[in-house]
Amino acid sequence: MTQRYRPARLQRMAGSVIVMRDPIPHPIENDPADPDIRCTAEPDGRSVRVELMIRGRSVSRCWIVPQRIRIGRAVVRMDGIGGVGTDARYRRRGYARRVLDAAQRRMRQGDAGLSMLYGIPDFYERYGYVQVGPEHSLTIPARETASVTIEGWSCRPGTAADLDALADLYSAVTEDAVGAAVRTDASLAWRWMRNASDEDLRKGCCVAVGPGGDVRGYALLGAGFWAVDVLQREHPRDRVLAEVIAADPEAASAMLDRCAAVQAMERRTDGERYRPRVLIPGPPDTFIARAALRRDAVIQQSHTASGGSMACVLNATQLLQQLVPELQLRLRNARRVWRGRIILQIGEERIQLRSTRDRLQMEPAPAEASHRCVPAVSLTHAEIALLALGATSPDFVLWKRDDPIDRDIQDLLAALFPQRHPHMHLPDRY
Template sequence: MLFSKPNAELSCKGVETDEELRLANDLMAKVHMADYFAALNWLETCGAGYPGFRREHTRIALWRGELAGALRMNTETIRLGEARLKTGGLGWVTTEPRHRKKGICRALIIDTLDYMRHHGYHLSLLFGIPNFYHRFGFATALSDYAITVECEELASLSAPIHKVRHAKPGDIPSIQRIHNANDNGVACSLIRNSAHLTNKWAHCGKTIRVLANGQGKVVAYFMARKDGGTLVVEEVGIAENASCESVLAACAHMADDEAAGRIRFLVPPPHPFAHFLLQYKSIHEMRVTHDEGGMLAFVNLSETLESMTPEWERLIADSSLRDARAELTLLAGGKAYRIRANRGAIDVAAVSGRNRVSLTPVELMYLVTGCRHVEDVLSVHRRILAEETRRFLAVLFPRRAPYVWTFDRF
């Protein structure tokens, strides 16, 4: 647990009154964003109506009773295979310029993590600036992915066989069904429901196109915007693989209309459209950063590991250990967590056991999210482990491609 030095002049809490909320939104819009009016509009409409958002999720810091800083907290659910992890998202972290270098941000973050701890959250997520958030236990676990295709590579494509049009609010359920089906294999994505799309529609609806078949049924969608000479497609969804070529043709047609020479698809490797693009000449990128970007921290490690049970039982069932007994003990954050497998059933307990593996919380986050290979993490300190322990670790913590869609970021 993190502690800050006692300071009688500084206090943090959740917003309680309309006036506190007004002042907090004004500060965040004024300091955090270049376009004050657009930012304030977002905070008062989209932000206020975000699914699961409560007034107290705007956290404020007071210096001698005066507003000195603020941030917003979202409630999200992260998908890790069959596991579902309650996650608190941190955004709009702001310090009033006159109160900088007084530990305002630190106090706000510690206060918010403490709030999460007392309200049943497993993880905390943010998209952060360099060299700051790692001191609170955050690990850069999310990478960015992009596939770039030159438009000349698509010159021979036929016109889309489906009707392409701007999305309408009535399309939201179809878009949502397609997204969820495509997203099953994407680790660490945020579970999205129709309320999330409805909430952001006024801000993003114009970027969404849908493809409909002859009966008017939506079979695919994509979100696109122009950025210089590039058409950036921030998300793609397909109801079936047969729709992929039609989506690509629609994107190529839009790029031509926008005088864009290339298309950049922001899709992670497990996505079916990423698989489809392998047949075209393209550049596949993975951008990895350290101490910035998409970062995660454990809020309650014990409950996080217990919540991984459904996914671990699935992984065991698909492995050579399905009928075996195995045990290991993770030592992290000064505590022990025993994980046992007994013919497919997983048991997690906050007690010590056999086959101990010492990890820092950051190293354990790398394993849980799958952003690094088990052997890479173990080799850092040249840990000597029995072969059966290494095999059990490799089953529990496979390499994944953790990713949060641009639409879901905050």
């Protein structure tokens, strides 16, 4: 029901097989609220399998994939949900609901304020998930030559020795992004680079080298990552890349020169099917997207009313407290915004937001802070998910309310929660 998640011991990526062995027994727990639910830590070290057991057989399951994501300068704990499915003969018995209810109970016991998934339409809303934004991509026409037009720049195949430079580059470029995963050594993209053969790296990764000889950009083709494979099936006439990262405008132009020619090179060397365009997923506020504006390109946002990228707030207090570093920076950069105290009523949670010129605090509202002495704003969990991820603007959330909100408070919320372009790179999706 969500897009495919593969936690197994074998992961096939770009022609490589990564074998993950772990002889240590992994803990198995039963859900106290539903003893037929079993939770097992997977050997890959990335996920927990939640499954419903009927007479000793696993009949319905999903995986919880803990991650940390960027929301600007804040790092937010997020639990991804993937691999939701029920065996065919056991469907329409409410088993998926039991599994997802158990997964949410487990996630709410942890430190994640947010859960996200990539789901089918008209299903996950009943579990509190809301659609949180479009898919962003750009397409450029393919070229026959691989020459880089920026003087002093060159592109070459990636090597295992480039891994540290690529990891540093990814971290720097995504530092202010929204939705990008905070990668570790266990992240699938870097795990693939460590385990890939020289031939797989030649086909699956290229880097842009600046005049000083340092790596300033890279592209991962990413065949074998499930999200890349799904997008490739949806766009059979395009050559889909996993991600393209650039540190500056010159690196972005060099990478686009190389990416435009990547499949033409493949056609000559491998005899693969030729596709007239190259599709690069990514938000419109990157150097790559801005460089595409200076050449033949189509930049696209694909919206869906339901399904796709979805989010659910598990604990609004934890989420907002984790967001404080970014919210505080936004508040400092805002001009002539009202400072003071307001109460955010989010479901049953009451959170006090206290802002001064130099500081912002989020904390559970004290009992004495009543609506009569402190301005209050009521928001649903779906609305706070949209605002936290920048999937919509506060004006859109507030315009249809029956209870009018003071203009100063509207301006404060607009400064704290501007609309952004949330995007998780395809190799990190679950």
